[in-house]
Amino acid sequence: MSKLVQQQDLEFLLNTVFSAEALTQYERYADYDQEAFTSVLDTARRIAETHFLPHNAKADAHEPQFDGEHVTTIPEVKTAWQHYAESGLLSARHGYADGGMQLPALISMACNAYFMAANPATAAYPFLTSAAANVIHAFAAEAQKHAFLEPMFSGRFAGTMALTEPDVGSSLGDLTTKATPHDDGSYRLKGQKMYISGGDQDITENIVHLVLARIEGAPAGVKGISMFIVPKFLVDEQGQCTERNDVKLAGLLHKMGYRGTTSTVLSFGEQGACVGYLVGEAGHGLSYMFKMMNEARVGVGLGAAMIGYRGYLESLAYAKDRPQGRRATNRDPATKPVAIIEHADVRRMLLQQKAYVEGSLALCLLAARLVDEHEAGGNAESGILLDLLTPVVKSYPSFYGPRANDLAIQVLGGAGYIREYPVEQCYRDNRLNPIHEGTHGIQGLDLLGRKLWQHEGKGLKLLLERIQVTLNAATKHSELRETVALYQSALKPFMTTTVELGQSLLSGKAEETLANASVYLDIMGKYVVGWLWLEMASKALEQDDLAAEFVQGKLQAARYFMRWELPEAELHLKRLQAGDDTFLATKPEWL
């Protein structure tokens, strides 16, 4: 059995729940068929298992070193990068004309799942590079693409996104890095960026930083922000690296997990000679970055889901293998101990994990399916729904993936707490996910303050329509009677309260309403993932060729979700409906 994902589950999600093959009806994907998808997925899995998984713990134990001049990573990272680059996955989503594979987002997401489960820290380098390349592809001038995009696709150059500054954090509108126009049409940048993942390394020939900065005289706030390409080495017209640009690694940060990925403080223009190239139009930097950011947010969700999934599989294997204790009804010490999975409390911890991680993976694949429907299928509604769901896709796995890893540790007990077993690293790695690419708090504000009300609330309407389709199908299965009923009865307060929160915002009560935005984010996550559990259970029942245990597992996880998870969302809804002001009313001096 693969250590990365339950193969049967992934196939079920791709083929049955999200109908991968139907994507081949889109012209862009017309060259693909089921077999071709499988072939790409097999390649990804092989590379993940062969070149990413084996050094996951080693890269954690031997984090990148900085001697004041150069960064050194363990050599396995570079080898993994090379295999990844050679596979063509760095540009897999792009068109044939750009040297890409025109791979559907859904299949690409599933490929990424293998890498995230195998080694999220090493996977960060190619994933960040793909994301940066996508921005350049979408917004940069032809000459810029020529200079930077091809070498990023081929793996010669890596990419980063350089937003955060030491004094600014999540409040991007306040960033202060300056860009001064230069005679040759380029700019000179000056400022400092922090927490830049992959900001320096010894893996690639060059690094292409996408830097947000403010051109001299630009207005305050987000409207004054522009995007610049700032390469580590300048590049000549033949695409060769020449002199070192004035970007300096000020230092490495030492993370709790994700240690294999360098986290850097970068100084731009200490010598006054940091060359940057404006991307697209001045003042549009943040909107360009959000193209990348939204993809990155879904990517964070996937990482969280898969680190959670990995922990689930490890703890499941341990629980089936480890004998300890006896059933509550057997007090005879002369009998043999049972495997710990025989204890209901251990099954609780496994079932909870299953509900979190399989639900999270389904959520991320849904997001990818929506990308395909929108971009390749031209379905604008799918794009609107994706916009609405992006904060949830980022946050739900980021919150419950670490919870799953917490339970995985507990299943292993003492073994779970030591580095001799892999689950403690999952726990540490996964803790980054509720922070980077926009914290939970930021996602909550984005969802409740903005996304819900865009397009006149159409996203929510589309979501509810899809939920209704699932309910209609699920109602036909007697095995799902209780599960459907629980979800259905919980749906009404969700809709009512959401509408009321919208009215409250309209009436100018921004502060009161948004005070509980993080709580609303959690509610929404539970409803969306609850819906997906209903969908999975329903589809599993309709599929003839699935193993009975697999179907029962999906049913039981769906039952668990409605009995144990959804009621917490209902409880939260009651608080929000009652206008709970506990946090808003708390004065700083009371703490």
Place this chain on the structure above:
Amino acid sequence: MSKLVQQQDLEFLLNTVFSAEALTQYERYADYDQEAFTSVLDTARRIAETHFLPHNAKADAHEPQFDGEHVTTIPEVKTAWQHYAESGLLSARHGYADGGMQLPALISMACNAYFMAANPATAAYPFLTSAAANVIHAFAAEAQKHAFLEPMFSGRFAGTMALTEPDVGSSLGDLTTKATPHDDGSYRLKGQKMYISGGDQDITENIVHLVLARIEGAPAGVKGISMFIVPKFLVDEQGQCTERNDVKLAGLLHKMGYRGTTSTVLSFGEQGACVGYLVGEAGHGLSYMFKMMNEARVGVGLGAAMIGYRGYLESLAYAKDRPQGRRATNRDPATKPVAIIEHADVRRMLLQQKAYVEGSLALCLLAARLVDEHEAGGNAESGILLDLLTPVVKSYPSFYGPRANDLAIQVLGGAGYIREYPVEQCYRDNRLNPIHEGTHGIQGLDLLGRKLWQHEGKGLKLLLERIQVTLNAATKHSELRETVALYQSALKPFMTTTVELGQSLLSGKAEETLANASVYLDIMGKYVVGWLWLEMASKALEQDDLAAEFVQGKLQAARYFMRWELPEAELHLKRLQAGDDTFLATKPEWL
């Protein structure tokens, strides 16, 4: 302000909530007064701040090394140990006749709180030694006490508890370490123990292991377990260390946190020459160990509470200091950013932490107060209540302390995730607490399967009586009207369901009932800590000399607890009352 605990809070708990001074009415504590307590506490705090806190991060970054022969810890650990030993705290709770200080458990617990907040890994050495010494004091023969107790009290020898074996884990009844009688009245031990904290180190001259083993021919299960003193070095009649005993460090385990404490695999009797001395009577080993274990469990609760508390204070200071973003109603980027504590969502994360950690500390101090009432005051009922509450005192802080640390990381954002700031270490350290000295699952079984029904359920009756006293007092305060009402209305289902669970057990449905024991443990924790919040809020209102902000903080945390925490317990109760069998019914092959 102290980084270890809010001084005003600790004083409030000791003096107002738990009436420390009233303890001086007991003969054993008659020499003390308020000033003397303060003096002891000041000494503990000074040592914790001066000799424990400064190397907390260093001991984490430079964990103990084993070269195959010797273990090396950083020298600061030994210095800290010496200062602790010189202070007399190792025997502080013991009588004058034994060289102790006859310090009340309540004050001793408060002293320990400083050390746990400052450096839980280094504090483990003296705490384990005290616990082991207590067992020897209670059950060992005079000659054994003479040989081992005095040097443990003075800090020459350290102590450990060696229960767990590699193949046995939590199921102590299955342990296989063997003890063979020897002509001279001693025994020869043979077996392996795992996860033994402090099992080897370079801090003390000698280490006294309390080892559970099975004398040849002993019955299977717990009744066949005896306790042995197994010193690292044998000791002559003058109390001097002589030859090395046949206890070998097989290896160190590498923990996620608590790295400063060695976690060891120990081999006893590889050469067939491991000398052990039977403590007390054969076959009583587990009950002796439980004397130590119950203290250790309360100690684990305290550690979890204080690591949580430390994280709370760090994140609170950060939130007050760090400017970022603006209020939801202010969209003008030209205005200055506010401190992040001005954001309601940050206050949410701080208030939750406050509720968890101050509640947890109160819980641990309550346990200590009960020890004093029982042991020095001769109040048997306090002993019964302590017995009932011990699994809760161990588990509630162990579950919610790490949750608090999770929130502390989130308050700091990116800074929370890097080792350049202290909260990620708190998160790692605290994750041990739901595991060691009996996992959550074990505590749940202990509570629901045993403790509730001992003494014909008297413990619960005593708890409810105390709760009623608090409710009667709290009802008088109009500020607490809502808080009291919420708690009071939640109390009835708690009682009803608990009785029903008892009946279910009596009717032979052990497996069905105990399947949700961990959930019941969480419920009980919320009711007990909810009660303590009511008590704290009520007492704060009655006290004239407290700062208004302090009182408001207690009130608000109590409100938060009843509005946000207690309803989750009520939800769980509904499931238990309905006989939810989700986990029991889940078949291993479905996972």
